[in-house]
Every structure is written in C-alpha cells, then in structure tokens.
Amino acid sequence: MQLGDFNDLEVAREVDFGMYLTSDDGDLLLPRKYIPEGTRVGDVVRVFVYRDSEDRLIATNLEPFVRVGQFAALTVRDVTSTGAFLDWGLEKDLLLPYSNLRRNLRPGERATVFVYLDDASDRIVASAKWEWFLSDTPYPGKVGDAAELFIAEETDLGYKVIVDGTHQGLLYHNEVFKPLRLGDVHTGYVRQIRPDGKLDLNLQRIGYDEALAAAELLLEALRQAGGTLPIGDKSEPDDIYRRVGMSKKVFKKALGTLYKRGQVQLEPEQTRLVTSE
Incomplete structure (x- = not known):
C-alpha cells in the first residue's frame, strides 16, 4: 500500500460508520460519507490513503491537490509553533513543519512545496525548500525544446519555475506577457542551459515574434x-x-x-x- 497516493483495496467488512479495507499494513477505515453508492463487501475500491488527526490510516475517495512525490502551490490555513498547515483538499490539513519553512508564512498566503513521506514519523509532510527535491543530473533536453513549466516563486528577476518536474529554471519579467500565478503550469521553451545546470526559459517558441x-x-x-x-x-x-x-x-x-x-x-x-x- 502506498501512503499518500491512490490504492486499489478490497472491502473487508462493513460497520455502522463505514467500511474497513484490507491492506498489507492492516485494515483501514473508509468513512461512510466516502463510500461509493452500491459498494459491497468483496468489492475493490480506489481510495487515497493518509493519516487522520490521531495518526490512524484512513481512506477517502476525495482527490487531494497533491500526492507524495509531487510539487504544488497550496494555501496556508494556519500557522503555529509546529509549522504551517496547508489546505490540500482533504479534511486534515497538510503539515509544513517549522524546520521545512524558508520564511514566515501567513494564513491565506500560497506557498510552493514538495510533499514527501517522512521516514522517521511515517507521516506525509510538506517542505517549502522545494529546490532540495530537484534532480542534480544534467538537464536531458536542449535549447529550443518545449517543456512543462510549474510557476514556483516570484523574484526580483522573474519567476522561478520547475521544469518538467525535475529541474529549476527562470522566466525573466521582461519576457513574460501575461499574468502568472504560483502553481500555474504552462508550456515553455528552453532558451539557455547555464553552466550551473539551471535553465533560462521563454513562454514563446524561440524565433516566434x-x-x-x-x-x-x-x-x-x-x-x-x-x-x-x-x-x-x-x-x-x-x-x-x-x-x-x-x-x-x-x-x-x-x-x-x-x-x-x-x-x-x-x-x-x-x-x-x-x-x-
């Protein structure tokens, strides 16, 4: 079973408040409000698995905004001494631990994060230090190639972007001709591959007026x-x-x-x- 992702699990038994699904990590609850109509014992259901407020494994048929191993721009719901709590589309907010913050955040603000499974606690957590999770291998493409650009952060120079989910690049302000928002995904084009491995990018194909x-x-x-x-x-x-x-x-x-x-x-x-x- 993959924690922080979708799994196909068999319904083992039904109780008043839901259904228990069987997995290699033990049975886990699918609350009644998330049970697809007509589901019976023995059926296989596709569910997202995470931990509830008491750290118990729990299943839902809701679609989260992000899964383990992915980048996302999420809205801050609350900030405490533990860290920031982010809205990721599920009942229990996603923790961005204090140690994973890059700067102080405020409720209502959006932040780009990488979501991963913490080995020590076996909990799903976020990190605002998203650059740490990019590839350190050379970019496999070449100048002029099309790429998927995730808008990660605005700076004085322009927008830091995550290129194809693996490498970091930059869109300069003077080459951006439309409003961009954290979390937007656009098709862009590689303008330059720098010696440090980072990429300069355009939103228009090179040579397009x-x-x-x-x-x-x-x-x-x-x-x-x-x-x-x-x-x-x-x-x-x-x-x-x-x-x-x-x-x-x-x-x-x-x-x-x-x-x-x-x-x-x-x-x-x-x-x-x-x-x-």
Whole structure:
C-alpha cells in the first residue's frame, strides 16, 4: 500500500460508520460519507490513503491537490509553533513543519512545496525548500525544446519555475506577457542551459515574434472584456500591466500589430475591437 497516493483495496467488512479495507499494513477505515453508492463487501475500491488527526490510516475517495512525490502551490490555513498547515483538499490539513519553512508564512498566503513521506514519523509532510527535491543530473533536453513549466516563486528577476518536474529554471519579467500565478503550469521553451545546470526559459517558441505573441494575448483580452479595454498607447505602464500583464513597450507592439490587421480602433486611453470582430 502506498501512503499518500491512490490504492486499489478490497472491502473487508462493513460497520455502522463505514467500511474497513484490507491492506498489507492492516485494515483501514473508509468513512461512510466516502463510500461509493452500491459498494459491497468483496468489492475493490480506489481510495487515497493518509493519516487522520490521531495518526490512524484512513481512506477517502476525495482527490487531494497533491500526492507524495509531487510539487504544488497550496494555501496556508494556519500557522503555529509546529509549522504551517496547508489546505490540500482533504479534511486534515497538510503539515509544513517549522524546520521545512524558508520564511514566515501567513494564513491565506500560497506557498510552493514538495510533499514527501517522512521516514522517521511515517507521516506525509510538506517542505517549502522545494529546490532540495530537484534532480542534480544534467538537464536531458536542449535549447529550443518545449517543456512543462510549474510557476514556483516570484523574484526580483522573474519567476522561478520547475521544469518538467525535475529541474529549476527562470522566466525573466521582461519576457513574460501575461499574468502568472504560483502553481500555474504552462508550456515553455528552453532558451539557455547555464553552466550551473539551471535553465533560462521563454513562454514563446524561440524565433516566434514577440509582437505576434503579445497581439494574440491582447486580442483575447479584448474579446473577454466585451470588445473594449480602458487602456491605450497613452496609458500609464502600471495600468497596462494590471490589465493585460505586459509592459507598455510590448503592449504598443501588440497594438501596432492588431491595428495593421484592421482589428482594433486606437484611442489615447482606450482600445476597441472593430465591429467585424
């Protein structure tokens, strides 16, 4: 049986408050509220196994936000002298021990963590020192390759990302043309493999024109806004970034591209889709 993951277990017996499932580690309870309708003794059910508040093995058919061996961005529910407690989609919050914190956290804040099984306590815990759990082998890809990017942390330079679940990379602020949130997963492209093994990345394929990429994002933002955005080429940079997540320089390139296509009408403080849109 895999603690902190899904298991296919047989129903051994039924009691008033649920069903007991059999496993190599002994029987464990599937509370009645999590029993699929029509389940009988002898059936095999797929359940997630973790420990309850009294450290007893317990099963649920709820889907947690993260499993053992995975990275996730989770919301802090509470902070105590023991550590932070994170919402991971189950009744019992996930412990981020004090020793695994990188900095002080506040309730409501999101933090990127790696979830693992602590060998000493046999408990599922999280670590905010997620870099420790990345691969120390050379990145197997090459410049120009597509990769899955997990947004892990924002810094002064840009966004630290986890690349393909194994390596660390960076998206520089001046190359990001849309809002990013911790835990988002995007397709990106390897721009450079540094001597230290870390990666520089782009959200656009290398060689793809920056203006074309930004134009498509701006066009989608206009459509979602009903055809009009209260920003134009005379708007303040902060207003532009807040609305569409791009710098004023990139925004003006996008405007120019859409204008040449005849897709927008330009005003100093406003941009409209043409009626044909």
